[in-house]
Amino acid sequence: MNRRFRLRKPDPERALRAVVLLSLLVASAAVWWPAQAARVKELGSVQGVRPNQLTGFGLVFGLDGTGDQATQAPYTPQALAAFLQQNGITLPPGTSTQPRNLASVVVTAELPPFAQPGQRLDVNVSSAGNAKSLRGGMLVATALRGADGQVYAMAQGSLVVGGAGAAAGGSKVVINHLSAGRIPEGATVERAVPTHFSQNGVMQYNLSANDFATARAVAQAINAAKGEGTAQALDGRVVQVRLPAQAAEHVAFLADVENLDVRTQKPAARVVLNARTGSVVMNESVTIGSCAVAHGSLTVTVNSTPVVSQPNAFAGGRTVQSEQVDIAITQQGGALVHLPAGAKLADVVRALNTLGATPADLQAILQAMKSAGALNAELEVI
Numbered sequence: 001m002n003r004r005f006r007l008r009k010p011d012p013e014r015a016l017r018a019v020v021l022l023s024l025l026v027a028s029a030a031v032w033w034p035a036q037a038a039r040v041k042e043l044g045s046v047q048g049v050r051p052n053q054l055t056g057f058g059l060v061f062g063l064d065g066t067g068d069q070a071t072q073a074p075y076t077p078q079a080l081a082a083f084l085q086q087n088g089i090t091l092p093p094g095t096s097t098q099p100r101n102l103a104s105v106v107v108t109a110e111l112p113p114f115a116q117p118g119q120r121l122d123v124n125v126s127s128a129g130n131a132k133s134l135r136g137g138m139l140v141a142t143a144l145r146g147a148d149g150q151v152y153a154m155a156q157g158s159l160v161v162g163g164a165g166a167a168a169g170g171s172k173v174v175i176n177h178l179s180a181g182r183i184p185e186g187a188t189v190e191r192a193v194p195t196h197f198s199q200n201g202v203m204q205y206n207l208s209a210n211d212f213a214t215a216r217a218v219a220q221a222i223n224a225a226k227g228e229g230t231a232q233a234l235d236g237r238v239v240q241v242r243l244p245a246q247a248a249e250h251v252a253f254l255a256d257v258e259n260l261d262v263r264t265q266k267p268a269a270r271v272v273l274n275a276r277t278g279s280v281v282m283n284e285s286v287t288i289g290s291c292a293v294a295h296g297s298l299t300v301t302v303n304s305t306p307v308v309s310q311p312n313a314f315a316g317g318r319t320v321q322s323e324q325v326d327i328a329i330t331q332q333g334g335a336l337v338h339l340p341a342g343a344k345l346a347d348v349v350r351a352l353n354t355l356g357a358t359p360a361d362l363q364a365i366l367q368a369m370k371s372a373g374a375l376n377a378e379l380e381v382i
Contacts, residue, residue: 040218041258044207044239048197049113054152054187056107058142059083060125060159066133066178067103073129076104083140103131107142107155109187116192120185123155133178135161144187152193157186198243198250205231205239212236213265221260226253269377271366278359280366282377290341291374293365 059079060067068076080102081091109123125139137159144153159181197203207214215233222231222241231241244253269285305324369375 037261038264039258040205040221040260040262043209043214043218043262043264044205044237046197046254047204047206048195051113052111052146052152052193054109054111054144054146056142056144056155057128058105058107058125058139058155059102060105060131060134060137060139061102063101063103063131063134063137065100066135067100067131068127068129069100073104076102076129079104103134103137104128105134105139107139107144109144109153109155111146111152111189111193113193113195115189117189119189121153121187121189123157123183123186125159125181125183127179131179133161134159134181135178137181139183139186146193150191152191153187153189155183155187157183159183197254201243201245203241203243203254205241207237207239209267210236211265211267214262215239217262217264221262222257225256225260271375271377271379273363273366273379273381275363275381278363280359280362286375286377288341288369288376289374291369291372293369 057079059076080099084091104127105125106128107123107125109121111121115121123139123144125134127134139156139159142155143151144155146152160183161178161181162176205218207218212233212235215236215238218239219231219233222239223229229242231239233239241257243250266285267283269283269287271280271282271286273280307322307324309320309322311318366375367379370377370379
């Protein structure tokens with residue numbers, strides 16, 4: 001059977017209509033799509049819905065001779081004696097135990113909100129003594145207590161240590177950290193913590209950052225979705241929300257509120273300086289005024305060369321060893337660089353890169369620019 005196919009010629013008017021329709025769609029999307037929009041759940045949390053920290057003290061068994069030394073960790077034999085006594089074994093008086101296959105550890109976990117008995121938690125295990133490695137060890141039943149002293153979970157299981165090490169002939173190689181590990185789902189919740197997120201039908205929503213504009217925007221978004229008067233911003237961090245009268249509707253109400261989009265303003269200009277690592281982080285609101293900066297570096301080089309003074313065979317002296325020290329100071333002059341006023345973060349970064357300074361030097365430059373009034377941001381040193 002022979003079939004004939006006829007190709008349709010392109011219609012210019014139809015293609016033009018498609019282009020115009022696509023342009024209108026993109027233009028409308030640019031209007032209604034929120035710029036710098038965030039959900040309510042990303043801006044804060046409900047008061048009362050919070051995790052609780054749990055801690056415990058236990059023993060890790062099964063170590064390959066890398067456990068605690070009793071002479072430097074005397075509490076390990078005491079913990080072992082208490083453990084044996086709980087299991088019906090009483091050691092004779094004066095018995096000293098110095099096993100190298102166990103270690104005293106501190107066990108920590110975080111009890112999430114609304115956790116119920118029977119649920120599993122991840123636990124972190126850290127050496128409390130001088131154990132060389134916890135690799136291959138097993139944590140025995142350890143009670144995890146809260147700040148009130150009550151037991152909220154029990155932990156037990158084999159440790160996962162993300163490291164390795166070897167030592168021989170006075171040499172030692174260690175990869176990562178061997179005195180800490182983790183037990184995935186190693187704890188079982190034994191008691192639930194009551195969580196109350198409403199009082200007299202009113203919920204308090206706490207923002208992560210203190211900002212009056214953000215608090216007002218959150219209240220306006222909730223009122224627009226749930227009715228006027230539902231939310232009220234009390235200050236720059238607290239938004240008070242009125243819950244439905246029926247308690248069965250609270251979960252659905254909070255689910256809707258947390259997924260509301262909020263138009264947020266730019267954060268306050270801030271530059272964070274880490275004095276330990278030399279890191280410098282600035283947000284998009286940071287701007288600089290027009291200024292001139294000169295940057296130079298000072299290098300001090302100290303070279304020490306051993307020198308041996310040996311007398312002749314019949315001189316009757318003695319051989320003396322000394323050092324010859326050479327000190328050199330090199331100072332690189334920095335040209336005066338003009339930094340134009342920048343209204344965007346990219347302009348600020350581009351202007352600071354022209355100085356060729358290291359992050360450690362950049363901290364001093366930013367502090368000097370702040371003192372001169374050329375840096376429009378708040379400096380925070382951590």
